[in-house]
Amino acid sequence: MLTLHGFDASNYVNMVKFALLEKGIPFEQATLYPAQEEPVLAVSPMGKVPVLQTDQGYLSEASVILEYLDDLDQGPALYPADPFQRARVKQLAKMVELYLELPARRCYPEVFFGGQVSEETKTQAREALLKGIRALRRTASFSPYLAGDQLSAADVVFLYSADLAKAVAGKLFGLDLLAEAPGSAELLERLNERDSAKQVAADRDAAMAKFLKYARGGK
Structure with missing residues (x-):
């Protein structure tokens, strides 16, 4: 199963999450904040999120991940064939x-x-x-x-x-x-108004307090 690494207050993470939901692709989530520490750099060369974990390895950059998901040929296409x-x-x-x-x-x-x-x-x-x-x-x-x-x-x-x-x-x-x-x-x-967007928004709102604490240097 795919695992989406990131945090629910990130708009780039939410792009990928919305696409996964729209396509009906099963996935898990794991909290990951941007960092320049080795555990993060090992899966994301620039230390950014989102990161998508697949059976073949890790992918970063939201635009790349969106194209990868479309290439899986599951659910509605996000890119035209023409x-x-x-x-x-x-x-x-x-x-x-x-x-x-x-x-x-x-x-x-x-x-x-x-x-x-x-x-x-x-x-x-x-x-x-x-x-x-x-x-x-x-x-x-x-x-x-x-x-x-x-x-x-x-x-x-x-x-x-x-x-x-x-x-x-x-x-x-x-x-x-x-x-x-x-x-x-x-x-x-x-x-x-789409159901996927409503779910993403609910998860984002629930995660916001934790993210703001992190962003302001809290533990």
């Missing part, structure tokens, strides 16, 4: 990660953990988020999903990135980020 459409899904997923999730992540310490980030960082993040959401508006279909009428890996990445980017833009800049891409707010709401 080469162009498959590439388009990967393009959309990468855009969401690079131009929404990563710029927003630079501001997480101030938005979620009571810290502060520099004004320079906030200015850069605001500009990047606006460029990113506008690029997504020009590229995505929102009909009703990012790449068309079927749920895809791009939607999985969007589900666990757009909410965080929206929170950063709202709290720090007073921006309704998703209003810049008509259909994106409705898509996020639609995705959150």
Whole structure:
């Protein structure tokens, strides 16, 4: 059986967990926090999560794991068979990660953990988020999903990135980020109504206190 190593407050872990649930693939979970200690580096070369343990070894990087799960040919496909459409899904997923999730992540310490980030960082993040959401508006279909009428890996990445980017833009800049891409707010709401998303959210909420203690240096 597959084992998903990580923690339920991680949006990247939750991308993989959501995909596993959507596909109906049996799996176990094991708590693992990012670290540069040898036991973690032995299974995740950069010390990051998620890590998927398979019978053949360990895989890291959420995008790689999502493709691996699809290649198992179990449950609904997250990537189209057509080469162009498959590439388009990967393009959309990468855009969401690079131009929404990563710029927003630079501001997480101030938005979620009571810290502060520099004004320079906030200015850069605001500009990047606006460029990113506008690029997504020009590229995505929102009909009703990012790449068309079927749920895809791009939607999985969007589900666990757009909410965080929206929170950063709202709290720090007073921006309704998703209003810049008509259909994106409705898509996020639609995705959150799926049973898999509700289970992931319940597990995330239950694990949040423990994660916040860890993030603030607690034992």
